[in-house]
Amino acid sequence: MDRFLSIEAFVRVAETSSFAEAARQLGVTGSVITHRIQQLERFLDAPLFHRSTRHVRLSDVGEAFYRDCAEVVGRVNELTDQMRELRATPTGRLRIQMLPGFALGHFGASLAEFNRRYPGIQLDVIVNDRVVDPIEEGFDVAFQIFPAISESLIERRLFTVRRLFCAAPSYVGEHGAPQHPRDLLAHRTALYSGYPSRNRWTMTRGGDAVEIELPGIIRSNSVHLLHDYALTGGGIVCLPTLVASTSLLQGALVPILADYALSPLSFAAVYPETQRQGLKVKALVEFLAEQVSPEPAWDVPLIERGWVK
Template identity: 85%
Template sequence: MDRFLSIEAFVRVAETSSFAEAARQLGVTSSVITTRIQQLEKFVNAPLFHRSTRVVRLSEVGEAFYRECAEVVGRVNELTDQMRELRATPTGRLRIQMLPGFALGHFGAPLAEFNRRYPGIQLDVIVNDRVVDPIEEGFDVAFQIFPPIAESLIERRLFKVRRLFCATPAYLKEHGAPQHPRELLQHTTALYSGYPSRNRWTMTHGDEVVEMELPGMIRSNSVHLLRDYALTGGGVVCLPTLVASAALLDGSLVPILTGYTLSPLNFAAVYPATQRQALKVKALVEFLAEYLGPEPAWDRPLIERGWVT
């Protein structure tokens, strides 16, 4: 029995709750994973999992064993990557999930530059806005605006996602511009449906805190669709600046209620703790942090104009 391979298989099954998914992520067959787990259970003389036709979960012994093994596997992978980093450039396939708001319009250029800098890394980019557990779904890293959903995940924040209410000049000429957040209730509004606060909105102006229900006449999980709707003059739309900046700067859209601040979200790389020092993940995350800088390019002119802080 190769003890480390068996322990690695055990950790992956524990994290994914699936022999088949662990096999896929490790690039072996399910029977190989089963054999390695059986050998490990024989070695420790105790069952590590409770198995049924639908569920795989850790036994009491398995839970205690996992806490130690996860750290061991993570440390071995870290040391291996450190040694490789001394001798070579990163190589292999990197499977990532990317948020649509950033993927469309902002990720193409850094993706091309990253590919030139690290030609040995093949990228498999899945674009959607779901909050995922990278371990369960087999991603090396997920880029998202919501906090990690498991304690075993690491979050590296890359930039603030600022948001503004805006509308076309024609809409505001016809309907007037809201001067207070509660006046939004008198307008046709279109909102992103994926925020964790749902219909509950909080805006601040100095010491004033405005909390309100704003259901929205139109809701969508696509910020690009909402931007396109706003450009038709259909109503007031709340948009992240990463998709609205160009339209705001050329005057196609006008910012509203800039004196009131919506709390920013954070665009972050989320990845398993066992990938903390994985060379491919580290290369991509550090590259994006360097490429984006302390403030993303689309926000700098908005900050200069005082529209966002």
């Protein structure tokens, strides 16, 4: 029995709750994974999983065994990457999930530089704004604005995602600009549907906080659709500055209630603990951190104008 391969198979099954998914991620057949787990269980003389036709979950022994095994796998991967790093640049395929707001407006512009710096890395980029468990869905790293959904995931925050309400000058000219957050209730609003606060919005100015229920006449999971809607003069929208900055600076959109602040979000890289020091993941995460440090380029002129803080 190759103990490391068996432990690696055990960790991957524990993380994905699936023998088939573990096999896919490790590039072997399902029977190989089954055989490695069975060998490990015989060696330990204890079952590691409770299996049924629909579920795979850790046994009590498996629960106790998992964390140490995950650390072993992570440490071996770290040492392997360190040795590779001494000899060569990172190589191989990296499967990532990228938030649309960043992918469509900013990430593409950085890809050429990343390719030049790391020619051996091929990127498989899936663009959507779902909150995912990278382990279960086979991503090496996911970039998102919501917290990691599992304690077994590492979260590396890269930059602050600021938001503000805005509208086209034509809309403001026809309907006027709200002077207080509650004035938004009298306007046509289009809002992103994925925020965890749902219809409840909290806006602060100084030490005062205003809470309002703002369902919106339009709700969408696409901030780019909301951006296009605002440009037509359709209504007031709330957009992340990474999407709205250019239109604001060009005057195609104007800020609404800029003296009130919405709570910021964090754009973060989320990846499995076993990838903590993965060379390719580390290269991409550090590259993006370098690109947006210390403040994202799209926010600097907005901060200077006092539109966001």
